Amino acid sequence: MDTEMKILVVDDFSTMRRIIKNLLRDLGFNNTDEADDGLTALPMLKTGKYDLLVTDWNMPGMQGIDLLKAVRADADESLKNIPVLMVTAEQKKEQIIEAAQAGVNGYIVKPFTALILKEKLEKIFARIG
Amino acid sequence: MLEDNELITDDNIARVKDLLACMEKGHEEDAIEIIDELTSIRETELYQDMGKLTRELHDAISNFGMDDSINIMAEQSIPDARERLNYVISKTDEAANATLEAVEESIPICRNLNEQASELHVSWNKFIHRELSEDEFRNLSKDISQFFKKTDDLGTVKEHLTAVLLAQEYQDLTGQIIKKVINLVGEVEDKLIGLIQITGAPQADKAEGSSSDSSELDGPVVPGLEHKDTVSGQDEVDDLLSSLGF
Numbered sequence A: 001m002d003t004e005m006k007i008l009v010v011d012d013f014s015t016m017r018r019i020i021k022n023l024l025r026d027l028g029f030n031n032t033d034e035a036d037d038g039l040t041a042l043p044m045l046k047t048g049k050y051d052l053l054v055t056d057w058n059m060p061g062m063q064g065i066d067l068l069k070a071v072r073a074d075a076d077e078s079l080k081n082i083p084v085l086m087v088t089a090e091q092k093k094e095q096i097i098e099a100a101q102a103g104v105n106g107y108i109v110k111p112f113t114a115l116i117l118k119e120k121l122e123k124i125f126a127r128i129g
Numbered sequence B: 001m002l003e004d005n006e007l008i009t010d011d012n013i014a015r016v017k018d019l020l021a022c023m024e025k026g027h028e029e030d031a032i033e034i035i036d037e038l039t040s041i042r043e044t045e046l047y048q049d050m051g052k053l054t055r056e057l058h059d060a061i062s063n064f065g066m067d068d069s070i071n072i073m074a075e076q077s078i079p080d081a082r083e084r085l086n087y088v089i090s091k092t093d094e095a096a097n098a099t100l101e102a103v104e105e106s107i108p109i110c111r112n113l114n115e116q117a118s119e120l121h122v123s124w125n126k127f128i129h130r131e132l133s134e135d136e137f138r139n140l141s142k143d144i145s146q147f148f149k150k151t152d153d154l155g156t157v158k159e160h161l162t163a164v165l166l167a168q169e170y171q172d173l174t175g176q177i178i179k180k181v182i183n184l185v186g187e188v189e190d191k192l193i194g195l196i197q198i199t200g201a202p203q204a205d206k207a208e209g210s211s212s213d214s215s216e217l218d219g220p221v222v223p224g225l226e227h228k229d230t231v232s233g234q235d236e237v238d239d240l241l242s243s244l245g246f
Helices: A014-026 A038-048 A064-072 A093-101 A114-128 B010-025 B028-066 B069-128 B134-150 B153-167 B170-199 B234-243
Strands: A007-010 A032-035 A052-055 A084-088 A106-109
Touching: A007 A014, A007 A038, A014 A032, A014 A114, A014 B069, A032 A038, A038 A052, A038 A064, A052 A064, A064 A084, A064 A093, A084 A114, A093 A106, A093 B234, A106 A114, A106 B234, B010 B028, B028 B170, B069 B134, B069 B153, B069 B170
Parallel strands: A007 A032, A007 A052, A052 A084, A084 A106
Antiparallel strands: none
């Protein structure tokens, strides 16, 4: 994995953003930015040239699933194809299926461990190559 | 509602017979008079029943209102509980941030010491195998002195660990507060059941009654509560996704 890649972490809870950022840093990823919901994340994604999006589902403003759909529908090919990892407390089967159909690349349920995050990231980038 | 035995009385049978006779004879005005009479009998009964019901409902409501606890709940306990729960949020937030801060400050110190120790280890092995030049040895001893100075930072790490320890005090406070709120919710539940019984509203089927708006997100799965169509943990998420071809 390219540890120089630029990652956007989207979660409405600042503590969760901090935890994810610290875990990512531990894996060698230092180039991370934060947003607190889809509405703030989307403009950042459009201009920021990110390589990975890590997002929560349940957020005020714009939810993670809508952010995912907006990204996949974007005209810009590189944004449209950005890997998206969902990190959420939502455990309903129909929601997981919805995320999969919307084109999510990985789905992690909270609470999660550093090892799970690492595995999912490796899996995403192994598939993308 | 009129009971059968209140409707089918000799008097009423006689009235209906009269009505039939009037109609057969074509005495319209007499027939209308009898119909009016029958209607008014029925209305009187209905009004009496409605009056009785109204009185019962009124009594029940005033008895319910006389119980002051429901007013106290609405005016004090519930707003109070809201405040308490907000306090829980701020306490847990504070604790999480204090912990994160301590950890974020400790990690670079540990990483630094870890890296330096590894470097020293390499040089030290070379020294043992007599592979170090005199200059290199001088550098090594300088590095070792510097490393010992750096280990003072471990004191800072220890302080941070104590801060993490202390930050956990929130558990005690929030636990007590949440217990109180749980008790209140129990009381409110009892009162609501009482209210439902008074109004005679049919009690919803338990399974259906709990179904909420499907557009609402469920949030974390809580152990001990029934969750329909949910996965339990990452393994099941992975299984589900791989069954979908992911």
